Amino acid sequence: MEIESSRIRNLPGYLFQTINDKKLKARQEGRDVIDLGMGNPDMPPPEPVIEKICETIRNPKVHRYSASRGIPHLRREICLWYERRFGVKLDPEEEAIVTIGSKEGISHLALAIFEKGDVVLTPNPTYPSHFYSVVIAGASVYDVPLLKENNFLPDLNQPIYDRYPAPKAMIVSYPNNPTAQVVDVDFFKELVRFAKKHNIIVIHDIAYSEICFDGYRAPSFLQVDGAKDIGVEFYSLSKTYNMAGWRVGFMVGNKYIVKALAKLKSYYDYGIFTPIQVAAICALRLEQKYIEKTVEEYRKRRDVLVSGLNRIGWNVEKPKATMYVWAQIPDKFRHMGSLDFSLFLLEKCDLVVSPGLGFGKYGEGFVRIALVENEHRIRQAIRSLRKIFSR
Numbered sequence: 001m002e003i004e005s006s007r008i009r010n011l012p013g014y015l016f017q018t019i020n021d022k023k024l025k026a027r028q029e030g031r032d033v034i035d036l037g038m039g040n041p042d043m044p045p046p047e048p049v050i051e052k053i054c055e056t057i058r059n060p061k062v063h064r065y066s067a068s069r070g071i072p073h074l075r076r077e078i079c080l081w082y083e084r085r086f087g088v089k090l091d092p093e094e095e096a097i098v099t100i101g102s103k104e105g106i107s108h109l110a111l112a113i114f115e116k117g118d119v120v121l122t123p124n125p126t127y128p129s130h131f132y133s134v135v136i137a138g139a140s141v142y143d144v145p146l147l148k149e150n151n152f153l154p155d156l157n158q159p160i161y162d163r164y165p166a167p168k169a170m171i172v173s174y175p176n177n178p179t180a181q182v183v184d185v186d187f188f189k190e191l192v193r194f195a196k197k198h199n200i201i202v203i204h205d206i207a208y209s210e211i212c213f214d215g216y217r218a219p220s221f222l223q224v225d226g227a228k229d230i231g232v233e234f235y236s237l238s239k240t241y242n243m244a245g246w247r248v249g250f251m252v253g254n255k256y257i258v259k260a261l262a263k264l265k266s267y268y269d270y271g272i273f274t275p276i277q278v279a280a281i282c283a284l285r286l287e288q289k290y291i292e293k294t295v296e297e298y299r300k301r302r303d304v305l306v307s308g309l310n311r312i313g314w315n316v317e318k319p320k321a322t323m324y325v326w327a328q329i330p331d332k333f334r335h336m337g338s339l340d341f342s343l344f345l346l347e348k349c350d351l352v353v354s355p356g357l358g359f360g361k362y363g364e365g366f367v368r369i370a371l372v373e374n375e376h377r378i379r380q381a382i383r384s385l386r387k388i389f390s391r
Helices: 015-028 047-057 072-086 101-113 128-136 185-198 255-268 274-284 288-312 331-336 338-349 375-389
Strands: 096-099 119-124 140-145 169-172 201-205 231-236 249-253 324-328 366-370
Touching (some): 015 338, 047 274, 072 096, 072 249, 072 274, 096 255, 101 128, 101 201, 101 231, 101 249, 169 185, 185 201, 231 255, 249 255, 288 375, 338 375
Parallel strands (some): 119 140, 119 169
Antiparallel strands (some): 096 249, 324 366
C-alpha cells in the first residue's frame, strides 16, 4: 500500500539534510562545529517584545482560539507600519492578512491560487519554499535564472515568458536570499509593466527589507503605482526582530489574492497564538534603534567575514543587505561542486555552509554563508579555512 500522496512522493530529497546529518555526527564526536549554514538568527528579540508577550500571556482571555486572518489590531498595525516605512496605504480589512511566518504564507497561497496546469515563473537560485510550494500545489515551475553575469536579476525579455501555457504568476524576492542581491524601485516599475503586459500575478518576498547596510534602503514592490492591481508582498518578523521561532509574518496587497489566502486559511488553522500577535504589534511599533542594533551586529559580522575571506584568498564582495554572503567557490575547489565542497569544509574545517545547489541548479558553483555566529566564531572559522587555502 502506497502511503505518501503523489505530491509528497515526487518531491526530491532535501539536499541540506545531508549536511545536517554530517554536522550532527561531527558534534556527537565532540568536534567544535561552527554552523554558518541555516539563516537562523542567534540574537534575542528586543526586550520590549519579550516583556509584552510575558505580560499578555497572563491574561486568561488570550488562550482561546485566535483568528486565522490575524487579530484586527495587528492587521491595522501592519498597515500603519507599511505607511510609515514605504508610504503605502493599505486597507487592514481587505489588503492585509497575518501568516504563520512567510514560509507558511507562501505555501498556503500556492494551494489557494495554483492548480495542475498552471505555470509559475520562479527564480533560480531561490529560497526552497518558493519552488517547492508551487510543486506541492500541483503547478509547474519555469526557472528564471539568476546569474552572476546579470547581477542575479531576472531577464524579463526572455522568450520563455511567451510560451504556452502562459505563466499565471511570478515569484521574486529582493533583497535576495541566497544571492544577497538588491534592487531599486526602478526594477519594480519594470516588473509591474511586465506583469500587466503578460497578465501575471507577482508574489514578492521582502523578508530582508530591514537588514540593509552602507546606506542602502530596500524599496517595496507596492510603492509602484498599479502594483496592488497585480500582486502581493510577504514580510516576516523572523529576521528583523529575531523572532524566527515565533512564526509570525504577513501578506499585503491585492485584495482578491488576500481573500483567496484567507479562505484557505479559514479551513487550515485558527491563527497564531494571540500573545504572539500582540507582541508582534509591539515589535512593529518599536523605535528604529532596536532594528539598527541588529543591523549593526550583522554589519560587523559581514565585515569580519568578507575581509577575512579576501585575506586568505577567497574573493567575495560585501553584500548590501540580508544576513548572508553568497560566495563563489574558489577556483582550486570548483571541480568539487557545491555539495562536496560544503562537505569538505565540514570535514576539514569543522565549518557548515549551505551548498548553492540546494537553492536550485543555477546556484551550483556557490555556497551561502550565514552571519549567525559572533565575530569571535567567524574569526575562528577564517583561521580554519586558512589551513586549506595555504596548502
